[in-house]
Amino acid sequence: MKTFTLCLVTALAAGMSMDAHANNPYECDNNFGDCGTPEQSGGGGGGGGGSILVNNTDLGDTYQFADDYDDDGIEDTYDNCPFVSNPDQADDDGDGVGSGCDNCPSDFNPEGTDLDGDLLGDVCDADGDGDGIADIDDMCAMVPDPLQLDTDNDGAGDACDEDMDNDGIFNLEDNCPLISNPDQMDSDPDQWGDACDNDDDGDNIQNTFDNCAQAANFDQLDLDNDGIGDACDADLDNDDFVNALDNCPSDFNPEQLDEDRDGVGETCDDRYCYVVMGDVEECLDPKDAFKVYSPDMSASTGDAVRLRLFANRVSQPLRYTWTVVGAPNGSKAVIEHAEGASSVSSPFEYRYLGDREVLFQPDLPGSYEVRVVAELVWDDVTGGSSVVAENTMSLDVTGEPMAGCSAIAGSASATMALMAMLLGWARREERV
Numbered sequence: 001m002k003t004f005t006l007c008l009v010t011a012l013a014a015g016m017s018m019d020a021h022a023n024n025p026y027e028c029d030n031n032f033g034d035c036g037t038p039e040q041s042g043g044g045g046g047g048g049g050g051s052i053l054v055n056n057t058d059l060g061d062t063y064q065f066a067d068d069y070d071d072d073g074i075e076d077t078y079d080n081c082p083f084v085s086n087p088d089q090a091d092d093d094g095d096g097v098g099s100g101c102d103n104c105p106s107d108f109n110p111e112g113t114d115l116d117g118d119l120l121g122d123v124c125d126a127d128g129d130g131d132g133i134a135d136i137d138d139m140c141a142m143v144p145d146p147l148q149l150d151t152d153n154d155g156a157g158d159a160c161d162e163d164m165d166n167d168g169i170f171n172l173e174d175n176c177p178l179i180s181n182p183d184q185m186d187s188d189p190d191q192w193g194d195a196c197d198n199d200d201d202g203d204n205i206q207n208t209f210d211n212c213a214q215a216a217n218f219d220q221l222d223l224d225n226d227g228i229g230d231a232c233d234a235d236l237d238n239d240d241f242v243n244a245l246d247n248c249p250s251d252f253n254p255e256q257l258d259e260d261r262d263g264v265g266e267t268c269d270d271r272y273c274y275v276v277m278g279d280v281e282e283c284l285d286p287k288d289a290f291k292v293y294s295p296d297m298s299a300s301t302g303d304a305v306r307l308r309l310f311a312n313r314v315s316q317p318l319r320y321t322w323t324v325v326g327a328p329n330g331s332k333a334v335i336e337h338a339e340g341a342s343s344v345s346s347p348f349e350y351r352y353l354g355d356r357e358v359l360f361q362p363d364l365p366g367s368y369e370v371r372v373v374a375e376l377v378w379d380d381v382t383g384g385s386s387v388v389a390e391n392t393m394s395l396d397v398t399g400e401p402m403a404g405c406s407a408i409a410g411s412a413s414a415t416m417a418l419m420a421m422l423l424g425w426a427r428r429e430e431r432v
Helices: 002-022 412-431
Strands: 297-300 318-326 339-342 366-376 388-398
Touching: none
Parallel strands: 297 388
Antiparallel strands: 318 339, 318 366, 366 388
């Protein structure tokens, strides 16, 4: 009989605990983590029923199923800061929210609203909307409005004024929200009232809202976010270089660096290929097979033209041979120091020895073609298989024919000797 009574009491006790849990939504409802399986403790051993209350749960005055999320000894149901430990339950402003978790602990604000999310309640926040304008000076204290525009000068900023132009028509229903037009006349019906229907560029965006009012731009793209649409922005990337002169018009690059001189700035250039005198098609890419290049030039008859030699290698020793392959009919001009070698470049133009400069003196006006063939002395440092390359340059010559003179370009000393000989001949003629 005693055994039956003990089992009955235990069952009743369990039932009471389950009912208490079912009627309390805060009791182990898994909203804030799994509660787990509560410790089961029977009631009243030693011959008699007993209480389900246990002395090791919360403050010892609740059922063993009770929750206390912040473990401050106050059950969540009665805790004025259920997620912040505050056993003293202090509430300085008497709004029902404990001072430990009140975003305005000294001001009555039971709702605890915080419009700008700065953890300071609106009741005690001097700038409730967080737009940098103190509420006392803000025309829209509860709507972010840093520009403080007030189209109708009614003291309510446009950002929070339901009728910005004060014509009695709410903005969302007004076909001219920024211009007073209570009659709402719209002759063409294009959704814009006659009072503000001005779409000069025909892109279906009114001038008032169009970031390029004089240039059609349906997409309203504005790369640099300066309020001027890309279609009419003279400086797309806002780096103080107009698009026509900017080597990266769509990328901010005020330094305008262009190491390979190809006209494309480093910021937006996906390839390094050194350009000589603007000849982009013949640029020198160090990653390409061995290549030589000599730029086209112009000169006058009698000029000693220095033939320039470029290669897409840096100071890699090479041998060269220059040859005239095209000249005006009757020309006898030849190249001085047409063969040689060089191992120094800066960065891609090879330098001749001081007494071995390659010079060409055209003797007749017209067009000349000069070819250079170069061979790498050693294997290509890039691993390329080609060690020989050639290039033909053009030389346009103007001036008078050099009649009676040698077309062979000589040294300065030879030229002086020739002049002395001619002078001596002239003096002999005078004596005769």
